[in-house]
Amino acid sequence: MTIKQRLGVCYYPEQWPRSFWAEDARRMREIGIAVVRIGEFAWSRLEPREGFYQFDWLAGALEILHRAGLEVVLGTPTATPPKWLVDKMPDMAPLGAxxxxxxxxxxxxxxxxxxxxxxxxxxxxxxLACAFGEHPAVVGWQTDNEYGCHDTVESYSIAARDAFRKWCRSKYETTEALNRAWGNxxxxxxxGSFDxxxxxxxTVxxxxxxxxxxxxxxxxxxxVAFNRRQVEIIRNHSPGRAILHNFMGAFDAFDHYAVGADLDMAAWDSYPLGFLERSRHSDEFKTRYMRLGDPDFQAFHHDLYRSCGRGRWQVMEQQPxxxxxxxxxxxPAPGAVRLWTYEAFAAGAEVVSFFRWRQAPFxxxxxxxxxxxxxSEPNEAYFVAGEIAQELNRMEARAESARAPIALAFDYESAFAWRIQPQxxxxxYFDLVSAFYRALRKLGLSIDVVPPAPEEMKGRKMILAPGLFAARPELAAAMAQSGALVLLGPRSGSKTKDFQIPLALPPGDFGSLLGVKVRRVExxxxxxxxxxxxxxxxxFSGWREFIALGEEAEAALCCEDGEVALSRRDNFYYLSGNPNDELLDALLRRLLAQAGADIIDLPQDIRVRDNGPLRYVFNYGSEPADISEIAGDAVFLLGGKTLDPCGVAAFMRKDEAE
Amino acid sequence: MTIKQRLGVCYYPEQWPRSFWAEDARRMREIGIAVVRIGEFAWSRLEPREGFYQFDWLAGALEILHRAGLEVVLGTPTATPPKWLVDKMPDMAPLGAxxxxxxxxxxxxxxxxxxxxxxxxxxxxxxLACAFGEHPAVVGWQTDNEYGCHDTVESYSIAARDAFRKWCRSKYETTEALNRAWGNxxxxxxxGSFDxxxxxxxTVxxxxxxxxxxxxxxxxxxxVAFNRRQVEIIRNHSPGRAILHNFMGAFDAFDHYAVGADLDMAAWDSYPLGFLERSRHSDEFKTRYMRLGDPDFQAFHHDLYRSCGRGRWQVMEQQPxxxxxxxxxxxPAPGAVRLWTYEAFAAGAEVVSFFRWRQAPFxxxxxxxxxxxxxSEPNEAYFVAGEIAQELNRMEARAESARAPIALAFDYESAFAWRIQPQxxxxxYFDLVSAFYRALRKLGLSIDVVPPAPEEMKGRKMILAPGLFAARPELAAAMAQSGALVLLGPRSGSKTKDFQIPLALPPGDFGSLLGVKVRRVExxxxxxxxxxxxxxxxxFSGWREFIALGEEAEAALCCEDGEVALSRRDNFYYLSGNPNDELLDALLRRLLAQAGADIIDLPQDIRVRDNGPLRYVFNYGSEPADISEIAGDAVFLLGGKTLDPCGVAAFMRKDEAE
Amino acid sequence: MTIKQRLGVCYYPEQWPRSFWAEDARRMREIGIAVVRIGEFAWSRLEPREGFYQFDWLAGALEILHRAGLEVVLGTPTATPPKWLVDKMPDMAPLGAxxxxxxxxxxxxxxxxxxxxxxxxxxxxxxLACAFGEHPAVVGWQTDNEYGCHDTVESYSIAARDAFRKWCRSKYETTEALNRAWGNxxxxxxxGSFDxxxxxxxTVxxxxxxxxxxxxxxxxxxxVAFNRRQVEIIRNHSPGRAILHNFMGAFDAFDHYAVGADLDMAAWDSYPLGFLERSRHSDEFKTRYMRLGDPDFQAFHHDLYRSCGRGRWQVMEQQPxxxxxxxxxxxPAPGAVRLWTYEAFAAGAEVVSFFRWRQAPFxxxxxxxxxxxxxSEPNEAYFVAGEIAQELNRMEARAESARAPIALAFDYESAFAWRIQPQxxxxxYFDLVSAFYRALRKLGLSIDVVPPAPEEMKGRKMILAPGLFAARPELAAAMAQSGALVLLGPRSGSKTKDFQIPLALPPGDFGSLLGVKVRRVExxxxxxxxxxxxxxxxxFSGWREFIALGEEAEAALCCEDGEVALSRRDNFYYLSGNPNDELLDALLRRLLAQAGADIIDLPQDIRVRDNGPLRYVFNYGSEPADISEIAGDAVFLLGGKTLDPCGVAAFMRKDEAE
Ligand SMILES: [Zn+2]
Ligand SMILES: [Zn+2]
Ligand SMILES: [Zn+2]
Structure with missing residues (x-):
């Protein structure tokens, strides 16, 4: 399936005089915006008093946007319940830890x-779904907004406690089973009782x-349950519209795959500079990339959310x-917004939607x-959006999808586990997986970020799963059958699903595959x-394990103190520590060669990405780069052989072009 | 108006046996103390049980001090309600955030x-006012003690919530108005209701x-209201006595000008070493000045509180x-206490009062x-006080007052605003204004620190208002009419009074004066x-703006990336970033010359200050300094041409002497 | 009294299938374990429902251990009340500050x-005491577990408040006395009332x-009272068994001497690597000793808890x-566990007990x-324990006890005081005393760490008491009569027991001994x-005092600014600042020579310790060390003249051997 790639924008008609709307819509169209998201924080305007619905203004806004030729994604306003509602049931407030x-x-x-x-x-x-579900302007729905933002997944309220008791009862049936699973x-x-x-x-x-x-x-x-209730209601009333949710970056407090499974596509909100500041990178790194962002952070999330959306995804909020x-x-640096936008399109985004149309003064x-x-004067990104819209048209850009030969597992339960017990x-966990991702991307590879599901193992040349909390036999079996080169560890398989150390010792059910046992860690x-x-x-730094090799396994790398650093059994490898960039680079070059995956020798700060037959090249550095070796004699659709800082080039891949 | 400058001390008779009092008073007089502050924490002794007043001891203490020739400032004890009172109404406790x-x-x-x-x-x-309002020893009153100390301005109690609702109702009258002002x-x-x-x-x-x-x-x-109740009661019962409050340093949680407006004079508590430790200066700076304090911090507050007291002010607690x-x-370094005392007198303090007479052992x-x-043995400051008292007599030192040609605005609402939204x-804000103050003082200028009030603009050669939160048209008009050179920015005028971005863009109502618009900030x-x-x-560091010049404005300085750093329209300048010391020095030299203000080329760590015809010179460095160029052939009342570390010199200014 | 030194282990039969127990006991015996601690967290198994005791399993475990020839220390389970009990009285929860x-x-x-x-x-x-008090396997009892761990000494509950009021009433009898003592x-x-x-x-x-x-x-x-209740009950039912408690490291929130006074012996839980990480040492220090621990931390605690146990002590939990x-x-480094174990035996430990037998998977x-x-496979420490057990047998190792010529005071009230008022x-305080300890130990001395009790002063060559909060006249008298060289300060005697500055000025009742007054501190x-x-x-760094010498005192050392750094009056010295290592080393060499105490010039990272006639030598460095000068021509019972990293040597001291 290929889909035309388009631009969008987030818009809040309720925040502006009605007299602005038509002109706003006209200008959106003028610069090439195709899709508008509205409504997701508007509860106090949709229902200013209990049961007193006021949908007229929204109907009016939809009408104006529709007439301007714009498509609309309508948000549910449940992230911002109004005061009258909160006052009706004060115990709905989440409680902090x-x-x-x-x-x-x-x-x-x-x-x-x-x-x-x-x-x-x-x-x-x-x-809302009854009123607008079949409105011709409405092409999609967004549920709520940024689940979990501001640390809101976990609540310590009475409601949460009672629900958790019920959840435990349903999972364990008897307290004996719970006590055993928890090691109580x-x-x-x-x-003695679920109560x-x-x-x-x-706790003390x-x-x-x-x-x-x-x-x-x-x-x-x-x-997941909260989201599903909305999805089911919307589906009933709004057939054929895509339902999505806008996820966040570097956010692992709930299982995004599970929420995604109920949606038609995934979306995420991409703020390269804000996320860089929030990251744990060094001050030097943050200063270096302060106007362009971490070259690999956005890319990782594009791949992650493509996976959450089972191939269909978009950027809902692009930092402008x-x-x-x-x-x-x-x-942002001049050119940064354009580069970010093309990184998303290169990764198969259907829409890149800017947040927001007009800066709010309040x-x-x-x-x-x-x-x-x-x-209402144009800010810089206004012109950038217009330029991109024209380029997209000229290129006839389309979202392509294909299974990448390299799969890197990212697992939310593992993120839970290692937050609980970093040791x-x-x-x-996020940094560990990110380091593998970055090393692969620096070698020019396109990557699928995948859940640790057996069906994701098929058709891969190489599978990587560092830090994968618990082994499941069916996953180990799928890895074994895949024919791929498999690289696990550190910490992979080191717990049971109940958060106990496997009695066979880590890596648990991966042990027979790998032929090793982890005796000690530090x-x-x-x-x-x-x-x-x-x-x-x-x-290695930060983490290291002491492993015993089984009969069929051998040491492929060793630490200077003689402990095994990398074990090998056939095409199954186990890495027993947290690698630095040099180790990762050397290791992956060796294993990728063995797996038959082609790498590209990229200059520092240059990244590439394939979208179907198109190969994109990006320059995250501060100097112009010569990319003629990468492009060969290809014809450029964007850019050329010299790529300026923040520059984007695109050309048809030779293997595709031929 | 000129007033004889004198020394004072803070004294707690209730903490010592009655037998000590007469000897204490005698020794105070002996070393030249003239004014004694008492009573401000003594509620549990004045009213040990509800309604059971015990004022005898205080009457006795007043009598003893009076007979020794000492004047008394009497404090109200409201900063320390006793336990029986608190237990009567437990909900009087402030609640933290x-x-x-x-x-x-x-x-x-x-x-x-x-x-x-x-x-x-x-x-x-x-x-208390009934009992002692007309007592001959009582020359003044202090309300409460250090309002806001220990972060006590804001309380999140039910009482505060209810009062805030009332305050909002009174300000906005309708929730529509409030919702609009807040952008709700x-x-x-x-x-939907003020309740x-x-x-x-x-909040989440x-x-x-x-x-x-x-x-x-x-x-x-x-x-302000709490203080005013006390002021009004005291005024009724204690005619002719000065009412003051002792403010703190680096403290911006309430509008000190507004409290000052109800008082007869301002006072503040000056702890140079304690405040230096609390500041955000670098460790290197703190170590360098560890025994003498920041050379400009006290000076700034002297000027600020002179303004709060409309010319009348004192140091109530001087670190000894x-x-x-x-x-x-x-x-403190030997000499430090004397230097601090003269800095205050040079700035027009009527009294410098040491805290405290005798170190409490408990x-x-x-x-x-x-x-x-x-x-009861003398500590070092005892002798220092005696020495200063003799010098003051010899010099016939008097507090003079005159409007300085340079006005630097310090605004409490701006401090509120930038704490709320530092970005x-x-x-x-405090550091920003302090940097301007320091740069001006290093150029030998005497400065008025003023509220952003139209009447303060008159008669100035130069007006500086960095970071001034919101423009008011009448202030802009007063600046325009003043004939002074005006330097605004960064962030000046960037909000409306409601904390919204002005629709004309920043600097809002200053825009027509300056001829610029601020499009973006970072x-x-x-x-x-x-x-x-x-x-x-x-x-620039930390903060920078992107400005568009109007037709009448020109770029006076540019950043290396080409953005305007300083704009000029006639004698109105806008600085679009946070300047480092080098930039401030160069900029102010240029603008002061244009404004016709004389500067003095001071050696590092030397500071000067004029009090009427007297010019004081201070050495904050660790080496003796030759100040003969500053003094010319003037006759020294204190010190001489070589100024030792911690040294103070004073001489009659030539322009005055001639 | 000398006692055979043995190994122990902590064991949790309730956490493993009953079928494991006999084999576990057999293997314990096989490697030479003699003592097993059990039971201290098992309340939910001993009383799964209120009043429903289930002691059978414990009886069974005791029987199996007993039959294997193992002795048992039985723990009371009061550190972990089960949920049904907590739900009965929810107000039993401690409240945080x-x-x-x-x-x-x-x-x-x-x-x-x-x-x-x-x-x-x-x-x-x-x-429990009724059931097992006279069981032949039971040779001792442990009360509760690690009192105060996780900051649990202080609680701010209603129960604590009411008990504190009662405690104050009992101490002060009248509020006047309390108000005076506190300086209220x-x-x-x-x-006005204890209520x-x-x-x-x-507080604000x-x-x-x-x-x-x-x-x-x-x-x-x-x-103390909580512990005493358990001790009294156990004594009634379990005659002849030693009652102990397992204390922690670097823990000063209650008076361990006072708890120890009710016990038969002291024990502590020694985790060299965990405690090093928790310490305030520099990152460089922590990295250097990351696999072996601070060379002096464990040693200090061995001496401290030997004192708490009045000579009888053990390590209850040794990091394995x-x-x-x-x-x-x-x-830990290879060899580290063995070195730690011998450090304890060298300090007179009766038992070193490893925590724990088998790693819990949950x-x-x-x-x-x-x-x-x-x-159940052996981890490294399993083999180490076996090796040590054989060596102990071969050496016929016994815990000896003798008063050391050097006494260093460690006082819990002083620790309270300086946490309250570090200034x-x-x-x-802990770091101050530790610095003295380290300096003494680096000079090869064996030290007694003692409470500031008059009877501890006797028979010493040198007494050191830095930072001793309050002087008591009887302690000063005991020091004077001891004939020892006495080194006090900084901060010694600077408060009364009520936490007031002594009216005679610091060092209070030590003043007549030392002939100095402390006028000022910084x-x-x-x-x-x-x-x-x-x-x-x-x-000096961090702390310095300004002292006045009395007539009989002289300056033994001065600061570069001329202030006295060390005063001397006869054999009484006062150090007026916080010394760095170089100062301590020079000072102690001088004073020890004067006191007639022999020092040993040890290479860096080498430590020695005498246990009766045996001298142990330990290598905490990363290079082999030549210890032939230390050993002379002695015959080695352990090790030899070249001591590898983590190496332990032991030989008969020449003075003893001859
Ligand atoms: Zn319906
Ligand atoms: Zn009255
Ligand atoms: Zn009994």
């Missing part, structure tokens, strides 16, 4: 477990990790200028730039490096 | 909005900045030795030094510098 | 002041230090591998290694050094 209520006055002030609030959501979603004999934590279960906050020292993991699973399930929420908020996000200044305080403070023999500059 | 009560057991444990407590204060103040359509924050207003704490993510700004204004107004409340508490401040050791996490992480063309070493 | 309850879900979730919980503890302890006249803190006393949390600024000190004393007393609770958790401590892996934010930020004259490299 410290036990304090999280009050009205910004957004996301609801507990996912509060049935009363869920019913209110059913009601407003039903009303330890520290006399055994429970004795507490939420895992405010850390709670039981199994208890925490189930609470995170439960909290994730509550998000400085934002308001970073620790510091620089203006309230929390008044310092967040838009395509227009608050006084070394800076251990991060975390290492920053600055401690365990050099790898015969690979100058390569080392 | 986290919702936790702030309990009895230290001081300032009251909510400014609690009417019950306010009535108790009326009662005790009335009783954003995120469905619209309110729906919550305090802006415990940041609250609406307009909401926060009004809450800060309200909280400031509560302090090591204190107890810094992160570290070194002993309770929270037992490590705070006094003029005497706990065993870059280290942006500080904050920059530490270490990022935007060099200024043709000014080696000069740069 | 922030007012939040500390909930069920880990351990130590009880308030020491809750009488209802104390009665439940009486009941279960009584039941300051800030009107005077109380007005609040706990010292949630810091509470009264006297109030805090009494609260810490009270909280310490509550631990990586742990789970450090910020980072490296695997719950909070699943990443804590044991002698066995979770699958410089990094001042730490704390200094990191990086500020006050050089000592004529001692290159020596300086």
């Amino acid at each position: 410290d036990g304090a209520p999280r009050k009205f006055g910004s957004r996301r002030h609801y507990c996912f477990s509060h049935e009363g609030y869920a019913r209110e959501c059913d009601r407003i979603v039903e009303a 004999v330890f520290w006399s934590m055994e429970l 004795e279960i507490e939420l895992p906050n405010l 020292t850390e709670p039981n990790p199994s208890h925490l993991l189930d609470f995170k699973r439960f909290s994730s399930d509550q998000v 200028g400085a934002v308001n929420w970073g620790a510091w908020n620089p203006v 309230a929390q996000e008044q310092m967040h730039e838009g395509l227009l200044l608050p006084n 070394g305080q800076d251990f991060s 975390s290492l403070r920053p600055g401690v490096a365990l050099a790898i023999r015969d690979l100058p500059g390569a080392h | 986290d919702g936790a009560p702030r309990k009895f057991g230290s001081r300032r444990h009251y909510c400014f909005s609690h009417e019950g407590y306010a009535r108790e204060c009326d009662r005790i103040v009335e009783a 359509v954003f995120w469905s924050m619209e309110l 729906e207003i919550e305090l802006p704490n415990l 993510t940041e609250p609406n900045p307009s909401h926060l700004l009004d809450f800060k204004r309200f909280s400031s107004d509560q302090v 030795g090591a204190v107890n409340w810094g992160a570290w508490n070194p002993v 309770a929270q401040e037992q490590m705070h030094e006094g003029l005497l050791l706990p065993n 870059g996490q280290d942006f500080s 904050s920059l992480r530490p270490g990022v510098a935007l060099a200024i063309r043709d000014l080696p070493g000069a740069h | 922030d007012g939040a309850p500390r909930k069920f879900g880990s351990r130590r979730h009880y308030c020491f002041s809750h009488e209802g919980y104390a009665r439940e503890c009486d009941r279960i302890v009584e039941a 006249v300051f800030w009107s803190m005077e109380l 007005e006393i609040e706990l010292p949390n949630l 600024t810091e509470p009264n230090p006297s109030h805090l000190l009494d609260f810490k004393r009270f909280s310490s007393d509550q631990v 591998g990586a742990v789970n609770w450090g910020a980072w958790n490296p695997v 719950a909070q401590e699943q990443m804590h290694e044991g002698l066995l892996l979770p699958n 410089g934010q990094d001042f730490s 704390s200094l930020r990191p990086g500020v050094a006050l050089a000592i004259r004529d001692l290159p490299g020596a300086h």
